[in-house]
Amino acid sequence: MTKTVIVEDDPMVAEINRIYLEKMDGFELVAMARSVEEALPILQENKVDLILLDIQMPRDNGWSLLSNIRGLGSEIDVIIITASCDNASIKKGLRFGAVDYLIKPFEFERFQSALLSYQKNQMRINEQERLNQVDLDQLVLHKEQKFTEGYDLPKGLTKNTLCKVWRQVNEMGRTSFSTEEIACKVGISRISMRKYVKFLADIHALETDMVYGTIGRPIYMHNATIEGSIKIDYYINN
Known part of the structure; x- marks a missing residue:
């Protein structure tokens, strides 16, 4: 089971994420936190594999939590779920090693796709001691390409x-x-x-x-x- 924590300050959004997560096989909700302050002790006291992380929260934001996790060398994976759709936020999420980036609002199909893709990749990595180049490209490089290569906008639109x-x-x-x-x-x-x-x-x-x-x-x-x-x-x- 993938032990998961939801970090989201909006109660309605947090509840939607919880309902979506419970529809997924192989994922177990460990806890829900409304702030970085609530999340840190949960992560310290429990085995956690995955965080569904909001960015815009009161006081310390999601970047603070993500920076803290990476600074400690933690192997916890993160899927960012946020309304922040600017280029800088996307790139920052990728630099921090987010395995996916969901822009609010989204439907269950997109949520499901993110978690199934994560689950599939984890299974492939755990089953193989070594990866060949094809496997690596599919698991890592292609994943990042999805966010860095987009379509051109029509002339006159920015x-x-x-x-x-x-x-x-x-x-x-x-x-x-x-x-x-x-x-x-x-x-x-x-x-x-x-x-x-x-x-x-x-x-x-x-x-x-x-x-x-x-x-x-x-x-x-x-x-x-x-x-x-x-x-x-x-x-x-x-």
Whole structure:
């Protein structure tokens, strides 16, 4: 059994992660912590194989815990689960040896994929005393390549603005929004926002419905799709 600790300050997100984890065979939840201060004694007093780690937390953040773990030479593996989708955070997570990086919000399928991939890799490593180059490429190099090689954005779109737009979409949860509404929240023009909304719709990260009011033109309202975070991952994490 892979003994796992969830470190997440948001009770709702922590509970979702717990429910997802309990659906997975071969994983055992050791404890849940809402802060670095709560997590450290848990890690010291228990055998832990894997941490599902949030980054943005009050006081010390997830980077502090990860740095502490690596500084002690601990062999605990970490899957980062965070809303931080900027390039610097992705690279920092990889430098600290995170085995996967999930961007909130995500669906069970992405969570399942991360844990199954981790489980499969651990089994292959434990079963073999030595790895050949092909095995190494599949277990390590290809894994990292997934995060460092992305797709090119259409002309006129920037990764920095796209990240801001997607972060705002995440904050709105399942609440529908118009192009004008999200443009105001992000702080860019409605014309520019139309380009980002169109792009997100084209890659199936957003779905759009036409809402008719009492008078005037219909309004197009948008929502993030279930697979939105996975779709956009290829564009912002390179």
